[in-house]
Amino acid sequence: SGVDLAxxxxxxxxxxxxxxxxTMALEGTTLTLTLTQSMAPTPGQMVKQPMVIPLRTALFDRTTGTHRGEELLVLTQAEQTFTFEGFDALPVLSINRGxxxxxxxxAPVTTDDLVFLARHDDDPFARYEAMQQLIVRYLVGAxxxxxxxxxxxxxxxGAAMGAILDDAALDDLMRGELLILPGEAYLAEQLTCAxxxxxxxxxxxxKRWLGETLLAKWLSLHDRCSAVPYSLDAAxxxxxxxxxxxxxxxxxTDPAEAAARAKAQYDAATNMTDRQGALMVLCSLDCxxxxxxxxxxxxxxxGNMLVIDKWFSLQAGSLNPKVTEHVKALSQHADFTMxxxxxxxxxxxxxxxNAQGFHREGGEGYRLIADLIxxxxxxxxxxxxxxxxxxGRWKKVDEARAALMRAELERIxxxxxxxxxxxxxxTKSLEA
Structure with missing residues (x-):
């Protein structure tokens, strides 16, 4: 091809x-995208050279919800500019697709842009990223x-998630991924002090608000998916x-309804996915x-060691407010052994x-883990x-919890x- 790959x-x-x-700028009908690449210094490499960065990109029309084709932008310099003609208004940028x-x-992506991409982007990765960014912005800001x-x-x-639930063209494997909220550990990483x-x-x-706001859609989704017979195919x-x-x-949002449906799903299960999913939900409820x-x-x-391991971990990782008491009881269970x-x-x-248990007020979770060690x-x-x-992650939390965590490390x-x-x-944790 004549391309130098060095x-x-x-x-x-x-x-x-x-x-x-x-950065994006529109002058007349000419859109300019300026891409700048950088890398943080690392030991032995204080100055980094530009990389070859291929970025699949699409520019969506805000009115029609479509784009005129995907383009591959190849960034090889510290800064490069790419121009596109024929735009009457700033498009919605979908970049690093796939x-x-x-x-x-x-990228300069507004909340409205993220909602747009979560509803319309035809690239699964970009759509997922938009939904995650939308939720992360909200939760980190809150x-x-x-x-x-x-x-x-x-x-x-709510608008984006409602559109995902209503999208008949979307396959359920992708829909299931789009419905998952970012994890607590990931959210904590976005904060200087969590x-x-x-x-x-x-x-x-x-989650509770989305459950209430989209209640009819959740009920409909569960009814529809429960009617699908077991198979190994994607659907x-x-x-x-x-x-x-x-x-x-x-x-x-409705623990009683969820408990009844989860128990019905558990009882009707012909596979571990359905059974484990229902049990996970039930573990978080008092019923x-x-x-x-x-x-x-x-x-x-x-007698099945691996499955009983899952039985223990589902309870220990649950959202149940009594999770610490449950874990202490499980540590005395006949099937538990050190x-x-x-x-x-x-x-x-x-x-x-499990943040709810481990970071429990008063430091009981820290003491339990230190005692275990x-x-x-x-x-x-x-x-x-x-x-x-x-x-050892005491530096990432508030001062009160940090003091309790350090005290347990010092006790060990x-x-x-x-x-x-x-x-x-x-030693490493205390020096951190």
């Missing part, structure tokens, strides 16, 4: 993720206290994904259906990743060391005869 070697030679910043380059894109118009921002998310309780409250609050797999997502939103489903699941799969690393991880790692270390130091990093450090693995992790 510059592509920099993807292997330079560390870090490139950032591409986009994740054509592993880069971070910073947690940080920088959200200017909560109601309008929330309404925008308040886990506030993140949990805002995320659950949005059936998508239906299984969507009906559990529908239950998630129903549980946030008789929860206890009967958990008892049935345990009896049904008793000598089985998979079983220990199934219960306690799920709990350490001290008890597990003489048995399996390598596994015990893997539970230190959750406590003061213990005699720590294994090398645990001591190394604790």
């Amino acid at each position: 510059q592509f070697r920099r993807w292997y030679e330079q560390a870090g993720t490139p950032k591409v910043t986009v 994740f054509s380059a592993p880069v971070e894109v910073v 947690v940080a206290g920088t959200l200017e118009n909560r109601e309008a921002s929330r309404d925008a998310i 308040d886990p309780t506030r993140i949990f409250a805002e995320r659950e609050g949005l 059936a797999r998508g239906a299984r994904k969507c009906k559990t997502q529908a239950l998630v939103y129903l549980a946030a 008789p259906e929860r206890e009967s489903a958990l008892a049935d699941f345990h009896a049904r799969f008793e 000598t089985n690393p998979n079983r220990v991880r199934a219960l306690w790692m799920a709990y350490a990743a 001290l008890k597990l270390d003489p048995i399996n130091g390598n596994v015990a060391a893997r539970f230190v990093p959750p406590l 450090a003061a213990a005699p005869s720590l294994s090398r693995d645990v001591r190394e992790q604790v």
